[in-house]
Amino acid sequence: MAEAAVQTKDVTAPAAGARSVDALAARLDALAVPKGGFTAAARADALARLQAMGLPGPRDEYWRYTDPKAFNAPVPQPIPIEEKAPDSPLFTDLDRIVLVFVDGQFIAQESTDLAGQGLEIDILSAADQGADHWAADLYGVLETAGQNPVKRPFAALNTVAATDGVLIRVTGKAEKPVHILHRRGSADADVTWHHVIRLEEGAELTLLETGMVGARSNGMIEADLAAGAKLHHIAAKRAGHQKLGFSAIFARVATEAQFKSFTLSVNGTLMRHEGVIEFVGDDAVAHIAAAVLGDGAKGPFHHDDTVFVTHGAERCESRQVFKKVLKNGAKGVFQGKILVKPGAQKTDGYQISQALLLDEDSQFLAKPELEIYADDVVCSHGSTTGALDETALFYLRSRGVPRDRAIVLLVLSFLADALEEVEDEALRGQINDRLEAWLTRRAKI
Amino acid sequence: MLKIDNLHVKLEDEDKQILKGLSLEVPAGEVHAIMGPNGSGKSTLSYVLSGRDGYEVTEGGASLDGEDLLEMEPEERAAAGLFLAFQYPVEIPGVGNMTFLRTALNAQRKARGLDEMSSGDFLKLVREKAKALKIDADMLKRPVNVGFSGGEKKRNEILQMAMLEPRMCIMDETDSGLDVDAMRLVADGVNALRSPDRSFLVITHYQRLLDHIQPDVVHIMADGRIVRTGGPELALEVEKNGYGDLLAEAD
Ligand SMILES: Nc1ncnc2c1ncn2[C@@H]1O[C@H](COP(=O)(O)OP(=O)(O)OP(=O)(O)O)[C@@H](O)[C@H]1O
Ligand SMILES: [Mg+2]
Numbered sequence: 096m097a098e099a100a101v102q103t104k105d106v107t108a109p110a111a112g113a114r115s116v117d118a119l120a121a122r123l124d125a126l127a128v129p130k131g132g133f134t135a136a137a138r139a140d141a142l143a144r145l146q147a148m149g150l151p152g153p154r155d156e157y158w159r160y161t162d163p164k165a166f167n168a169p170v171p172q173p174i175p176i177e178e179k180a181p182d183s184p185l186f187t188d189l190d191r192i193v194l195v196f197v198d199g200q201f202i203a204q205e206s207t208d209l210a211g212q213g214l215e216i217d218i219l220s221a222a223d224q225g226a227d228h229w230a231a232d233l234y235g236v237l238e239t240a241g242q243n244p245v246k247r248p249f250a251a252l253n254t255v256a257a258t259d260g261v262l263i264r265v266t267g268k269a270e271k272p273v274h275i276l277h278r279r280g281s282a283d284a285d286v287t288w289h290h291v292i293r294l295e296e297g298a299e300l301t302l303l304e305t306g307m308v309g310a311r312s313n314g315m316i317e318a319d320l321a322a323g324a325k326l327h328h329i330a331a332k333r334a335g336h337q338k339l340g341f342s343a344i345f346a347r348v349a350t351e352a353q354f355k356s357f358t359l360s361v362n363g364t365l366m367r368h369e370g371v372i373e374f375v376g377d378d379a380v381a382h383i384a385a386a387v388l389g390d391g392a393k394g395p396f397h398h399d400d401t402v403f404v405t406h407g408a409e410r411c412e413s414r415q416v417f418k419k420v421l422k423n424g425a426k427g428v429f430q431g432k433i434l435v436k437p438g439a440q441k442t443d444g445y446q447i448s449q450a451l452l453l454d455e456d457s458q459f460l461a462k463p464e465l466e467i468y469a470d471d472v473v474c475s476h477g478s479t480t481g482a483l484d485e486t487a488l489f490y491l492r493s494r495g496v497p498r499d500r501a502i503v504l505l506v507l508s509f510l511a512d513a514l515e516e517v518e519d520e521a522l523r524g525q526i527n528d529r530l531e532a533w534l535t536r537r538a539k540i
Numbered sequence: 541m542l543k544i545d546n547l548h549v550k551l552e553d554e555d556k557q558i559l560k561g562l563s564l565e566v567p568a569g570e571v572h573a574i575m576g577p578n579g580s581g582k583s584t585l586s587y588v589l590s591g592r593d594g595y596e597v598t599e600g601g602a603s604l605d606g607e608d609l610l611e612m613e614p615e616e617r618a619a620a621g622l623f624l625a626f627q628y629p630v631e632i633p634g635v636g637n638m639t640f641l642r643t644a645l646n647a648q649r650k651a652r653g654l655d656e657m658s659s660g661d662f663l664k665l666v667r668e669k670a671k672a673l674k675i676d677a678d679m680l681k682r683p684v685n686v687g688f689s690g691g692e693k694k695r696n697e698i699l700q701m702a703m704l705e706p707r708m709c710i711m712d713e714t715d716s717g718l719d720v721d722a723m724r725l726v727a728d729g730v731n732a733l734r735s736p737d738r739s740f741l742v743i744t745h746y747q748r749l750l751d752h753i754q755p756d757v758v759h760i761m762a763d764g765r766i767v768r769t770g771g772p773e774l775a776l777e778v779e780k781n782g783y784g785d786l787l788a789e790a791d
Contacts, residue, residue: 484632485593486630487630487631487632489591489592489593489614489630490626490629490630490632491632491635491640491643491644492591492613492614492615492618493590493591493592493614493615493617493618493623493624494618494640494644494647494648494700494704495615495618495619495644495645495647495648495651495704496615496643496644496647497615497647498613498615500643500647501615504635504639504640504643505632505634505635507634507635508632508633508634508635508683509634511634512634
């Protein structure tokens with residue numbers, strides 16, 4: 096169990112050791128850190144915080160299952176750029192606003208017109224030339240709030256070093272989804288992107304993210320949902336087999352707002368996704384879910400989901416649904432916490448993390464935590480690790496379904512609960528098809 | 541059609557012999573019944589024929605139309621026309637009954653070099669077969685066997701059989717758990733499938749099913765072997781006197 100949330104901003108933390116100070120300096124040196132306009136103060140503050148906390152080591156409580164070494168290294172190993180992705184791009188048939196980023200840099204010529212009904216979009220690198228922006232109230236602010244009680248050095252690093260991203264302010268029901276499409280440009284890119292999303296009262300947005308970023312990436316979303324707002328976030332990430340990726344989503348959810356985030360993640364040497372959600376108003380809903388597929392055949396696979404949900408208001412509902420399918424020595428990690436603060440009565444908190452191990456070499460490590468300071472709440476969590484159901488497999492085969500196909504069906508059925516978290520049926524269908532294609536390709540190997 | 545010759549089977553992980561020289565032949569178009577005490581190896585026989593893991597054939601063999609069954613993968617046996625209605629049908633959460641039926645049907649068609657059935661034709665066919673077995677649309681939509689009652693599961697097995705139209709149907713205690721009306725439905729389903737080039741091997745404990753599905757031959761199985769073979773009257777004898785006399789005679 097973690098300590099109760101009694102610390103305030105951690106400026107008194109012992110100075111990190113000299114070695115890690117050097118490591119951090121080398122890490123920062125290798126990045127082209129922008130000075131920043133409206134973000135300048137936030138960046139300076141984040142730098143001070145980062146210097147106080149230092150880079151993580153394997154002894155840090157939330158880094159025991161995931162070795163941060165490759166994230167700490169000054170530069171990533173270059174990864175050759177694939178000629179052609181094995182799957183066609185997702186969501187292309189939708190009428191949407193497309194924002195193209197190459198190595199984390201916005202490419203206006205390849206993007207659609209940014210104007211859309213119900214929203215305004217700015218590009219961070221351009222907006223940050225100026226001293227004022229609405230996003231100044233949020234940039235690094237939700238991240239800072241999310242540093243307590245668990246330190247998140249790479250999130251702070253992101254606030255310090257982000258070079259680009261989008262700033263979206265939604266004022267009504269956004270007519271079209273916004274699709275952020277990442278592409279790789281060079282083999283050794285180390286990319287830091289940072290999006291800020293603000294949904295005003297009653298506003299609605301569907302945010303889609305796809306593509307690959309860099310040889311290493313550090314990506315962040317800060318999402319602020321005002322009363323009654325709805326954000327539906329769907330990320331479909333395909334990493335290269337040598338890729339390193341850290342990402343974080345910080346959400347602040349006000350009264351009756353709904354936040355839903357689903358991530359599909361395949362491949363990747365070392366991936367860590369942190370979800371940090373805080374309810375600040377009553378009767379709100381937040382769901383965070385992921386389907387992760389890992390095959391260690393073409394290189395190491397390690398995927399870590401670390402989630403922290405804070406119930407600081409009454410009658411809020413949170414759901415965490417995480418499913419990982421692992422084979423050929425792939426390793427999955429889940430660290431999920433529900434914190435119910437004093438007074439957050441009638442909280443409904445749910446958390447499930449499950450792994451399907453397709454062989455005996457693969458491994459799943461889970462650390463579910465509940466910390467509850469209110470008496471009238473319903474919270475549950477569960478975690479399971481299992482193999483494929485041999486009886487079900489035989490039953491399918493006895494009906495003529497070939498073994499490979501039967502395995503694909505059973506894996507999809509294992510993932511179904513996570514996919515259910517994608518509300519839109521058409522989008523869910525596309526993701527399901529994508530999963531099926533990936534699994535079918537793997538089944539043949 | 542089905543020929544089983546001196547079949548010896550033991551458990552793979554244990555030194556336990558279950559089938560001990562079982563021989564049996566079911567010609568095309570015939571219905572054979574197997575009766576026998578609990579634990580005599582009837583389900584084991586059906587599993588070994590359909591290719592379940594965990595068993596080791598130590599001697600003898602089995603063939604379908606002259607093709608060595610034991611060499612084939614379970615899905616190849618299905619495509620060759622073998623079907624097992626399970627004693628305990630398996631629940632598969634997350635896989636819809638319709639998806640399951642359709643995937644199975646099209647996989648078999650593909651294996652036989654036929655085109656996939658169109659969704660329209662498929663739907664029509666399922667609805668028709670399901671109606672005959674009084675399986676409602678809701679059951680078709682649910683995940684395979686999940687939340688089905690015992691009798692519903694058995695009817696679902698027969699629905700699969702009706703859809704897949706196998707040539708060699710093995711039914712392992714399909715009658716247990718069925719109420720009187722359901723038993724008639726299942727028997728009607730089976731009788732509708734009877735044809736000169738389709739055979740049945742019906743495993744049962746009760747004469748009652750055999751009132752509805754008239755067998756040509758009845759085998760009595762005990763301790764991993766067929767100990768008696770006769771006509772329908774053999775089932776009546778079991779019903780009346782139990783296995784005691786028959787087994788004593790066989791010894
Ligand atoms: N996997 C297994 N592990 C251990 N014992 C087994 C296994 N499978 C079968 N057996 C044993 O083999 C014997 C035959 O079992 P089987 O299920 O084939 O009997 P059955 O004739 O179908 O019985 P019933 O009429 O009760 O259905 C039993 O003694 C059973 O316990
Ligand atoms: Mg049995």
